[in-house]
Amino acid sequence: MAILGSIIKGIIDISDKVIPESNPLEEQEEVLKSLLEKAKDTQFGKHYDFNAILESENPATLFAEKLPYFDYNSINEAWWSKLHEGETDVTWPGTPHYFALSSGTTGKSSKRIPVTDEMVDAIRMAGIKQVGALAHFDLEPDFFEKEIMMLGSSTDLAKRNGHEEGEISGISASNIPFWFRGYYKPGEDIAKIEDWDERVQHIAEKAEEWDIGALSGIPSWIELMLEKVIEYHNLNNIHEIWPNLQVYTSGGVAFQPYEKSFNALLGKPITVIDTYLASEGFIAFQARPGTDAMKLVTDNGIYFEFVPMNPDYINQDGSLVQDAPVISLADVEEETDYILIISTVSGAWRYLIGDTIAFTNKERAEIKITGRTKFFLNTVGSQLSVNKMEAAVQELEEQFDIKIPEFTIAAKRNPEDDEFYHYWYLGTETSVSNEELADALDKSLQEANKNYGVARSKALKGVFVNTVNPEIFYEWSGANKKKGGQVKMEKVMNEEKFAEWEEFVQKQLTN
Structure with missing residues (x-):
């Protein structure tokens, strides 16, 4: 009998009933x-007169009126850059002990996003809330005695000018509670290894020593790790070495596009729980079964605002126009795409995180991620969001019985007729012709998206598809940023980046 597991499960069940x-x-x-009160005496708080906002009858309204929207470039140039010059009390009291490095999915240089001690605590508390939500899932007591594989970036943080920096998953893993370290795998020594391939090799070599009950990480990199373990031990599936694997906590991107390829690595079904941890904070987690939606963490250091998703509100560089209307949580509508704006205990204010979301249940504050503002493809009026693209790709998987864990797309002119076409690269191994896939993809999008259908009848002349091994997508990430951690493949590219991508693909195919 799993005595310790029964105790832990009992505590979780009781806590869920008491809260x-x-x-x-x-x-x-x-x-x-709370955010305004704590930051009112900072340089930022004095500049925007937080005291006046706090004393007003409707702080939320005045807050939205007085503060502009910021993206990383604008807030870093005006405010966060001062932190690197030794200034203190800039947008949050004191100076941050950490900076989260994030290249995101666009841009060549890493962003340095402040991570305060309050944010580290907020992320930890959100993680505890997520563990508490496991009471809603049908998990046996022995699950709570198994080990958890948390696959993120290296925990060997770089020391720089009085602070430490690394990806947010590495910062979080380096701050795990002492009581959790016995459950945590791959363990501190392996987690510090910077090189992704070397780290995964060590995981494969040690895999049979562990009794893994849960996995946590970005789907694409978790898949590659599982494939390495399976290959190293000559297995049919991962359950042959980790028979007690019951839960996968996905994060960073939507899990659905990876579902088919991920399930192919399993010997039996497992529970998939979505989370939304970004470099700027722990945004949401799936709190109950029967849905793939996630509950916003509304009581823990992040204030949310929502801008209706409209191409007219987005500048060419992906930032927001300053007169874009904003909506509070009280006024959102379900199944409507919104651009997510956050203010946090790390001193991010009215900050464009770059994601679009939709509410599936307003009363519960449950959301799903629908895309990225920079991944919104609106050339010649096609108005394609990432969730529409992913849904069409999933239809291809079902129609042709294939796995497509990765894809990217660009809109560009065809030199033969000088007309606009959508050029797709699908990461899949299949004998289905590119022409068949292009035709099916085009039909699916026209049926699902009225604007796309209109564009196809006018300025968007057609669709081209190329299929390549999914490994090429991961090698591209490795060549342009690095493998593992929070790194995600860009789904939509501009013509310049797409030309680099196609050149890279050709080199990979000829090597």
């Missing part, structure tokens, strides 16, 4: 007031 039902609207009001 009262949350009120997301009231929680958000309190979070905003």
